[in-house]
Amino acid sequence: MSETLLTEGPVPTVDDERRVAPPVTDWIHDFDHTDPRWTENPFPIWDELRAHAPVVHTDRFLGCYLPTTYEAVKQIAYDTEHFSSRRIIVRTIRPEPPASSPPITSDPPQHKPAKQLLLPPFTPDAMKRLEPKVRAICNELIDEFIDEKGCDVAARFTKHIPVRAIAHMLGIPEKDGELFIKWIHEILEVGISSEEVLMRAVHEMAAYFGGHIARRKQQPTDDLISTLMNARDKDGQPLSDGHVQGTLRLLLIAGIDTTWSAIGSSLWHLAKTPADRERLVAEPELLPIAIEEFLRAYSPVTMAREVVKETSVSGCPIKGGNMVLLSFPAANRDPAMFPDADKVIIDRKENRHAAFGLGIHRCVGSNLARMEMTVAIEEWLKRIPEFRLDPAGEVTWSEGTVRGPRQLPMLFGKAG
Amino acid sequence: MSGTLKIRVDQEKCQGHARCKSLAPELFDMDEYGNAHEVGDGTVPKGLEDKAWLAQSNCPEIAIEVTEEKTP
Numbered sequence: 444m445s446e447t448l449l450t451e452g453p454v455p456t457v458d459d460e461r462r463v464a465p466p467v468t469d470w471i472h473d474f475d476h477t478d479p480r481w482t483e484n485p486f487p488i489w490d491e492l493r494a495h496a497p498v499v500h501t502d503r504f505l506g507c508y509l510p511t512t513y514e515a516v517k518q519i520a521y522d523t524e525h526f527s528s529r530r531i532i533v534r535t536i537r538p539e540p541p542a543s544s545p546p547i548t549s550d551p552p553q554h555k556p557a558k559q560l561l562l563p564p565f566t567p568d569a570m571k572r573l574e575p576k577v578r579a580i581c582n583e584l585i586d587e588f589i590d591e592k593g594c595d596v597a598a599r600f601t602k603h604i605p606v607r608a609i610a611h612m613l614g615i616p617e618k619d620g621e622l623f624i625k626w627i628h629e630i631l632e633v634g635i636s637s638e639e640v641l642m643r644a645v646h647e648m649a650a651y652f653g654g655h656i657a658r659r660k661q662q663p664t665d666d667l668i669s670t671l672m673n674a675r676d677k678d679g680q681p682l683s684d685g686h687v688q689g690t691l692r693l694l695l696i697a698g699i700d701t702t703w704s705a706i707g708s709s710l711w712h713l714a715k716t717p718a719d720r721e722r723l724v725a726e727p728e729l730l731p732i733a734i735e736e737f738l739r740a741y742s743p744v745t746m747a748r749e750v751v752k753e754t755s756v757s758g759c760p761i762k763g764g765n766m767v768l769l770s771f772p773a774a775n776r777d778p779a780m781f782p783d784a785d786k787v788i789i790d791r792k793e794n795r796h797a798a799f800g801l802g803i804h805r806c807v808g809s810n811l812a813r814m815e816m817t818v819a820i821e822e823w824l825k826r827i828p829e830f831r832l833d834p835a836g837e838v839t840w841s842e843g844t845v846r847g848p849r850q851l852p853m854l855f856g857k858a859g
Numbered sequence: 860m861s862g863t864l865k866i867r868v869d870q871e872k873c874q875g876h877a878r879c880k881s882l883a884p885e886l887f888d889m890d891e892y893g894n895a896h897e898v899g900d901g902t903v904p905k906g907l908e909d910k911a912w913l914a915q916s917n918c919p920e921i922a923i924e925v926t927e928e929k930t931p
Contacts, residue, residue, distance in 0.1 A: 559892060562875065562891075562892040562893050563891050563892060563893075565893065566889055566891070566892070566893035567877050567880055567881070567889060567893065568889070731881060735878075735917075792913070792916070793916040793917065794917055795916070795917060795918065795919045795921070796919065797919055799876060799919075801874075801919055801920065802874060802920075803874065805874040805875060805876060809875075809876060809877070810877055810893065813881075
């Protein structure tokens with residue numbers, strides 16, 4: 444590894460009382476995906492680690508591997524025998540038993556039936572029916588700030604699109620959005636190192652959904668909560684309350700800050716890349732291809748596995764008791780898989796990116812995410828074709844499992 | 860050289876990413892779970908060959924096979 448990673452970048456500060464981990468001085472043997480330098484700009488770190496080995500290890504997080512190449516990530520994603528999904532977030536704690544959210548935390552053979560319940564509401568055709576609703580949401584949001592000279596796009600636009608869309612699908616009030624975002628922050632970010640905060644958020648969500656479930660027992664509705672309540676397993680039995688609750692928790696958590704991040708990163712790229720912005724305004728039919736490239740280059744989601752049986756990956760020994768940080772974002776930057784992997788090429792022809800995972804755990808909401816991204820950027824470019832980052836503001840990124848802009852201050856209109 | 864192309868989606872490999880359906884809607888259909896299969900017997904109509912190759916080269920699971928049948 445070169446010296447650069449050891450010396451460059453801001454010195455990490457204790458900006459949060461939960462952050463007690465010492466700053467990284469040796470990324471190869473001691474990486475930390477919650478280090479502020481990783482949060483700010485992970486790409487050179489991944490390049491350095493990949494140049495060293497296809498899999499690296501840290502003693503942090505009670506022991507954790509990081510595959511750095513597309514091949515290694517793929518091998519682990521396909522291997523459910525040695526790598527379990529019972530834990531899908533790398534934390535400094537390992538609560539036992541881990542909170543179950545089928546199907547994302549399920550292994551075979553439980554995985555398939557749990558996933559099949561969820562697939563029909565998320566097919567491309569189902570998403571087409573939801574598209575007018577999402578288009579209306581985007582335009583309502585834009586109406587609120589289009590007459591201003593700029594705004595924080597993460598706070599006023601990108602955040603609200605997935606919140607409202609998933610609330611609509613689940614049949615819960617859109618106005619509870621701030622509550623959802625608080626839980627997500629507690630589970631995915633603060634909960635990396637605080638079991639107390641993690642468990643409190645899980646219990647608050649359970650109480651919240653418990654109320655919605657109880658109301659539907661009196662009066663069934665036509666939404667995803669009722670779909671889950673009415674589902675039957677292969678023996679004709681309803682799902683347990685724990686299964687329904689776990690799946691609802693998954694849909695809410697996985698459906699929001701992931702797509703919030705993906706839309707935000709796309710607009711961030713377009714704000715600082717006039718050539719791509721102008722081309723998409725002139726050739727809107729290119730947008731679906733460009734969306735795939737944004738998904739590759741700025742993949743928001745890093746998953747995890749728990750090693751349940753010793754094995755090896757790309758020649759590197761993998762020992763039990765460790766976690767694996769399954770970095771689809773790093774895989775998508777592997778130059779062995781993607782020529783010019785570090786460049787954003789909005790008309791990239793061949794793009795087998797793994798932003799939504801590989802293998803049986805392919806993101807169940809991928810069609811929803813793509814539709815929300817496409818509609819959001821389409822409507823944005825129609826109404827605000829000229830925009831740029833506000834030099835007086837600061838872009839900040841979320842930490843850990845899901846990466847995307849959480850503050851995205853922009854100015855509208857031509858510069859000068 | 861210009862034989863007829865035939866496509867086939869390997870049902871064991873397809874995980875429902877739906878990239879093929881988006882890139883070549885004329886050639887692929889989805890089942891109720893959102894997994895893909897080829898339209899009809901998989902014969903690619905003349906003029907859609909590029910779309911068949913495009914779908915094949917964007918499938919993350921490498922689930923699409925394209926074969927060329929030599930015309931006699």
